[in-house]
Amino acid sequence: MAGVKSEALFKNSMEIMPGGVNSPVRAFRAVNQNPVFIEKAKGSKIYDVDGNEYIDYVCSWGPGILGHARERVIDAVKEACSKGLTFGAPTEKEYILACLIQELMPSMEMLRLVNSGTEAVMSAIRAARGYTGRDKILKFAGCYHGHSDGLLVKAGSGALTQSVPDSLGVPAGYTENTLVAEYNNTTSVKELFEKYGSSIAAVITEPVAANMGVVPPAAGFLEELRQITKEYNSLLIFDEVITGFRLAKGGAQEYFGIKPDITVLGKIAGGGMPLAVYGGRKEIMEVVAPLGSVYQAGTLSGNPVATTAGIETLRILKENPGIYKEIEKKTAKLKTAAEKAFGSNVCVNQAGSLMSIFFTEKKVTDYTSAVSSDTLKYAKYFGLMLENGIYTAPSQFEAMFISDAHTDGDIEKTCDIIKQAAELF
Numbered sequence: 001m002a003g004v005k006s007e008a009l010f011k012n013s014m015e016i017m018p019g020g021v022n023s024p025v026r027a028f029r030a031v032n033q034n035p036v037f038i039e040k041a042k043g044s045k046i047y048d049v050d051g052n053e054y055i056d057y058v059c060s061w062g063p064g065i066l067g068h069a070r071e072r073v074i075d076a077v078k079e080a081c082s083k084g085l086t087f088g089a090p091t092e093k094e095y096i097l098a099c100l101i102q103e104l105m106p107s108m109e110m111l112r113l114v115n116s117g118t119e120a121v122m123s124a125i126r127a128a129r130g131y132t133g134r135d136k137i138l139k140f141a142g143c144y145h146g147h148s149d150g151l152l153v154k155a156g157s158g159a160l161t162q163s164v165p166d167s168l169g170v171p172a173g174y175t176e177n178t179l180v181a182e183y184n185n186t187t188s189v190k191e192l193f194e195k196y197g198s199s200i201a202a203v204i205t206e207p208v209a210a211n212m213g214v215v216p217p218a219a220g221f222l223e224e225l226r227q228i229t230k231e232y233n234s235l236l237i238f239d240e241v242i243t244g245f246r247l248a249k250g251g252a253q254e255y256f257g258i259k260p261d262i263t264v265l266g267k268i269a270g271g272g273m274p275l276a277v278y279g280g281r282k283e284i285m286e287v288v289a290p291l292g293s294v295y296q297a298g299t300l301s302g303n304p305v306a307t308t309a310g311i312e313t314l315r316i317l318k319e320n321p322g323i324y325k326e327i328e329k330k331t332a333k334l335k336t337a338a339e340k341a342f343g344s345n346v347c348v349n350q351a352g353s354l355m356s357i358f359f360t361e362k363k364v365t366d367y368t369s370a371v372s373s374d375t376l377k378y379a380k381y382f383g384l385m386l387e388n389g390i391y392t393a394p395s396q397f398e399a400m401f402i403s404d405a406h407t408d409g410d411i412e413k414t415c416d417i418i419k420q421a422a423e424l425f
């Protein structure tokens, strides 16, 4: 329950911003509550304006893999700020970050920095179309790739939560080149390729779907996508905005051992600042301006403060590869606790440090099974967790993020509260 100050801020914000927020999920509508307004965060904890402390499992939707306000990152950012916030000219920081990303993800032979995941995906698709000379894109139901027009089809996440898979304001012509297949179902992919194969520029997927809740790829699914796209001279785009630097230091492509043609990064890549990346095989990226004729630009792209946060975050991850096993282990503990507490009433999916508790008795493997969840039960669960100091995703269809800053104590406390919550169902 939101406190007095949060309620007042929300009421005022509603007058001036749509729904009182700057991104829909923050409004808590999917869990039938008013949002808590955040004042600050440190490590695994987040604090609202009414002075309540929560163990945070949202982690700003992923960037907070090291926990909040990690000193080394903050110090570097402060120093960068003192040298000026933006120049609109090239800097060494951009080069350093690009090299670091390439070292961790060698498939990104050439890359470009942009400002948001939405922008990165939109640009990656433009490059794929420019390179192949084809117009069609194949995406999966329930996968979210940002809010650009052509991709707001069966888009998961916020769109799914609001039950408007398609947005008003998107002309039909903008999505006519978007084909939709079922996640974890290669037959649905093959059928579309048999029909449209020679005009499909690229298949775009989240290697682990995390915007319809967490849905890991079935064994062989990503391999088959790699094979089919190769067969039709189509490109494979991994949207690793969530999985990049989270599943492993080299992302899902390292974790599953599959090399996409193009990769999109965001969230962790900017260490909490607005920064995203697209890149891939050199011959593809060479179509991008000013080298090639695919236009893409950005006033604040490669911003010196954002690149600094990204560099420091990636350096810490690179120097401490043990983090990944640790956060996966912590997540497994939460999974076990949730399964024990709720039994067969829920399906708990985990991939690395990503997790979702679906309130359904079905196995969740795709969009259809994900939406079989009882969102009212999820809302009740969310409310019980929040009341007890656990800040978890305010929607059934968003992931839970576990960070390096979560202590064993945090995890144990959370397991206990999950158990208490389950007793009230």
Ligand SMILES: *Cc1c(COP(=O)(O)O)cnc(C)c1O
Pocket (backbone or CB within 6 Å): 115, 116, 117, 118, 119, 121, 144, 145, 146, 147, 206, 211, 239, 240, 241, 242, 266, 267, 276
């Ligand atoms: C968050 C997200 C995006 C969009 O990134 P923004 O920075 O919010 O524009 C794209 N793809 C995936 C998989 C995401 O999770």
